[in-house]
Amino acid sequence: MSTEAAIDIDREKGNFSYDTDYEYDAGVGLSKDTVNYITDVKGEDDWVRAFRLKALEIFNSKPLPTHWATKDLENIDFDKFRYYLSKGQQPSRTWDDVPDDIKATFERLGIPEQERAFLAGVEAQFDSEAAYSRMKDELSKEGVIFVGSTEGLKDHPEIFRKYFGKVIPTGDNKFSALNSAVFSGGSFIYIPPGVKVKQPLQAYFRINAENFGQFERTLIIADEGAEVTYMEGCTAPKFETTTLHSAVVELVALKGAKIQYITVQNWSSNVFNLVTKRGLAEEDAEIKWIDCNIGSRLTMKYPGVILKGRGARGEVLSIALAGDGQHQDTGAKMIHAADDTTSNIIAKSISVGEGRSTYRGQVHIPKHLKGCRNNTECDALLINTNSRTDTYPAITVRGDDNSVQHEASVSKVNAEQIFYLMQRGLNEGEAMSLAVNGFINDLVKQFPMEYSVELKRLIDMEMEGSVG
Amino acid sequence: MNELNIESLNVSIDEKQILKNFSLTIPKGEVHTIMGPNGTGKSTLAKALAGHGDYTIDSGSATMDGEDILAMEVDEVSRAGLFLAFQYPIEIPGVSIANFIRAALNSRLPKGEDIDAVAYYTELYSEMERLGIDRKFTSRSVNEGFSGGEKKRCEILQMAMIKPKYCILDETDSGLDIDALKIVADGVNHMRSEDRGILVITHYQRLLNYIVPDYVHIIMEGRIVKSGDKSLALEVEERGYDWIKEEIAATV
Numbered sequence: 204m205s206t207e208a209a210i211d212i213d214r215e216k217g218n219f220s221y222d223t224d225y226e227y228d229a230g231v232g233l234s235k236d237t238v239n240y241i242t243d244v245k246g247e248d249d250w251v252r253a254f255r256l257k258a259l260e261i262f263n264s265k266p267l268p269t270h271w272a273t274k275d276l277e278n279i280d281f282d283k284f285r286y287y288l289s290k291g292q293q294p295s296r297t298w299d300d301v302p303d304d305i306k307a308t309f310e311r312l313g314i315p316e317q318e319r320a321f322l323a324g325v326e327a328q329f330d331s332e333a334a335y336s337r338m339k340d341e342l343s344k345e346g347v348i349f350v351g352s353t354e355g356l357k358d359h360p361e362i363f364r365k366y367f368g369k370v371i372p373t374g375d376n377k378f379s380a381l382n383s384a385v386f387s388g389g390s391f392i393y394i395p396p397g398v399k400v401k402q403p404l405q406a407y408f409r410i411n412a413e414n415f416g417q418f419e420r421t422l423i424i425a426d427e428g429a430e431v432t433y434m435e436g437c438t439a440p441k442f443e444t445t446t447l448h449s450a451v452v453e454l455v456a457l458k459g460a461k462i463q464y465i466t467v468q469n470w471s472s473n474v475f476n477l478v479t480k481r482g483l484a485e486e487d488a489e490i491k492w493i494d495c496n497i498g499s500r501l502t503m504k505y506p507g508v509i510l511k512g513r514g515a516r517g518e519v520l521s522i523a524l525a526g527d528g529q530h531q532d533t534g535a536k537m538i539h540a541a542d543d544t545t546s547n548i549i550a551k552s553i554s555v556g557e558g559r560s561t562y563r564g565q566v567h568i569p570k571h572l573k574g575c576r577n578n579t580e581c582d583a584l585l586i587n588t589n590s591r592t593d594t595y596p597a598i599t600v601r602g603d604d605n606s607v608q609h610e611a612s613v614s615k616v617n618a619e620q621i622f623y624l625m626q627r628g629l630n631e632g633e634a635m636s637l638a639v640n641g642f643i644n645d646l647v648k649q650f651p652m653e654y655s656v657e658l659k660r661l662i663d664m665e666m667e668g669s670v671g
Numbered sequence: 672m673n674e675l676n677i678e679s680l681n682v683s684i685d686e687k688q689i690l691k692n693f694s695l696t697i698p699k700g701e702v703h704t705i706m707g708p709n710g711t712g713k714s715t716l717a718k719a720l721a722g723h724g725d726y727t728i729d730s731g732s733a734t735m736d737g738e739d740i741l742a743m744e745v746d747e748v749s750r751a752g753l754f755l756a757f758q759y760p761i762e763i764p765g766v767s768i769a770n771f772i773r774a775a776l777n778s779r780l781p782k783g784e785d786i787d788a789v790a791y792y793t794e795l796y797s798e799m800e801r802l803g804i805d806r807k808f809t810s811r812s813v814n815e816g817f818s819g820g821e822k823k824r825c826e827i828l829q830m831a832m833i834k835p836k837y838c839i840l841d842e843t844d845s846g847l848d849i850d851a852l853k854i855v856a857d858g859v860n861h862m863r864s865e866d867r868g869i870l871v872i873t874h875y876q877r878l879l880n881y882i883v884p885d886y887v888h889i890i891m892e893g894r895i896v897k898s899g900d901k902s903l904a905l906e907v908e909e910r911g912y913d914w915i916k917e918e919i920a921a922t923v
Contacts, residue, residue, distance in 0.1 A: 618724070622724070623763070625745035626748075627775035627778070628746055629746055631744075633774065637774055640766070641812065642764065645765060
């Protein structure tokens with residue numbers, strides 16, 4: 204079972220931190236100086252500095268989206284975070300060259316092992332910068348680029364500048380503006396025409412420091428007919444104070460290309476996880492988001508696809524598990540902008556104890572288009588009476604030649620099911636776990652093997668902890 | 672000690688007493704049947720012994736091979752060896768029959784251990800064949816969209832795989848056509864053993880044409896009022912329950 208532990212989502216396993224001396228530290232709080240410090244340290248071009256400073260202005264001018272979102276956002280104190288921490292800017296190409304304390308962290312999380320087992324390339328980010336980045340040689344020979352954001356903008360502007368900030372404009376929302384001002388790390392990937400990367404590329408995001416904000420920026424471009432699967436995992440130690448994670452991820456699938464982006468988010472319960480993810484699909488291209496949100500205090504994330512070219516396909520498969528004290532506010536956006544485009548959204552949420560899950564969807568098919576189809580299914584499972592779930596599916600479909608199908612359900616694991624399962628010998632936790640795994644089973648079947656195994660394991664642990 | 676022993680059991684639900692000083696002993700190797708009109712406490716007996724939370728044990732005892740099962744959790748009773756075939760089996764969406772039974776068997780092993788998959792499927796398929804269950808059922812969700820007969824056969828399949836020491840079949844015959852009834856009865860007969868006690872709760876005598884019990888008990892108003900052999904069941908079939916009621920009335 205070499206591929207079993209793709210992303211470790213044992214919550215306790217990530218709950219540790221080693222003392223680390225940082226070479227570069229932007230200090231506490233956010234100002235023009237912070238932004239200038241980051242851009243100086245990275246030695247960026249003037250246009251990047253201007254882009255960042257403009258973003259800071261937009262961030263400062265935009266209110267928090269609390270009129271529709273949770274008031275918990277108001278508990279984020281932007282003056283208390285540290286916005287940039289690193290030991291250096293150059294990621295190592297071998298694990299031997301990674302500083303010992305950082306290497307110890309990733310070894311404990313099992314990353315080098317997974318790389319050997321089944322990955323085509325790995326980037327391991329520790330706080331603000333990648334400590335390690337490597338891709339198989341044969342992919343470099345085929346012209347695949349897999350680097351960090353700083354390197355991508357500096358060394359390959361002809362490829363990345365064209366799309367950088369275009370799928371998700373700086374002013375899309377307050378947190379995309381924040382990311383645009385202080386972004387660091389993340390992956391810039393380019394797959395040349397016709398190249399099909401068989402094994403996944405993986406990024407692992409690790410927060411180590413307290414009072415820290417991580418703002419990685421990822422841009423993936425699959426050129427015509429190219430295919431790639433990208434996976435990301437994330438963990439952080441649990442601190443008393445809050446941690447902020449605010450990423451921006453842009454995907455571009457050119458004609459006939461396919462991008463699959465898989466996330467298993469298992470942040471500790473003090474993390475605000477406010478992420479903007481969107482893809483642009485050209486003619487006959489396909490973008491698929493597989494998004495599993497297990498950890499964090501508050502997650503707000505609505506992966507989207509803009510279906511720009513005729514025949515483009517977009518898909519979001521999402522699973523959210525909200526335990527005690529957690530709010531998973533997740534969903535999907537599908538913007539149809541060409542004829543014969545199809546989109547599919549399947550969202551399943553599980554609320555346990557005092558946990559709260561919210562689904563927000565936006566599907567837009569304008570009147571002038573023909574042959575567009577959307578299917579939206581959102582199912583919520585409640586584990587006990589204190590759990591809460593809300594569904595806000597906004598579906599705008601105009602025109603006679605387009606079709607939409609929407610199903611939503613809310614169900615509970617009932618006492619008779621638990622009695623039945625326990626009468627066969629399962630203890631209460633095992634019974635809950637089996638029922639929950641059954642609830643998401645049809646979705647998980649579509650996931651790569653290594654993810655479904657890990658998800659099941661995590662749910663088992665969560666359920667066993669949820670019964671008294 | 673090798674028996675399921677129920678003594679002076681008083682059970683109520685929502686403060687309404689259902690079982691009244693109910694006593695019954697089922698030694699291993701025997702098949703007992705409980706018959707009785709609706710609402711006399713047949714299903715209450717099954718669920719109370721299994722530990723269902725809706726039922727309150729007011730007094731009395733129930734032991735299995737000397738172990739007090741009333742003090743146990745539902746899953747502990749199960750693992751101690753009591754199997755209940757449900758009158759209305761519950762649907763578990765998304766959980767396949769194969770995974771469900773496997774989880775049940777794994778729950779009897781030390782934590783972290785897993786049964787041998789090859790041996791498991793070999794046995795599962797052979798039991799399914801005996802019960803006339805199509806192999807494609809292994810991947811279907813537990814009881815979801817099953818016909819009445821399919822649900823009951825699936826209960827017997829679970830019983831055969833788990834191999835409990837004591838089995839209670841709660842109106843397993845209800846809703847079955849004659850072919851299904853025969854298959855279910857064959858399944859139960861196959862389970863008959865010197866190492867196992869079986870209690871068949873039924874409304875109708877017809878199941879007993881295929882499962883020949885060692886003893887037949889008539890339950891009324893929460894307790895056993897008459898016991899006999901198979902001929903008692905036939906008499907009930909012919910004369911109904913009223914004559915028994917009259918007999919009781921006469922002895923009071």
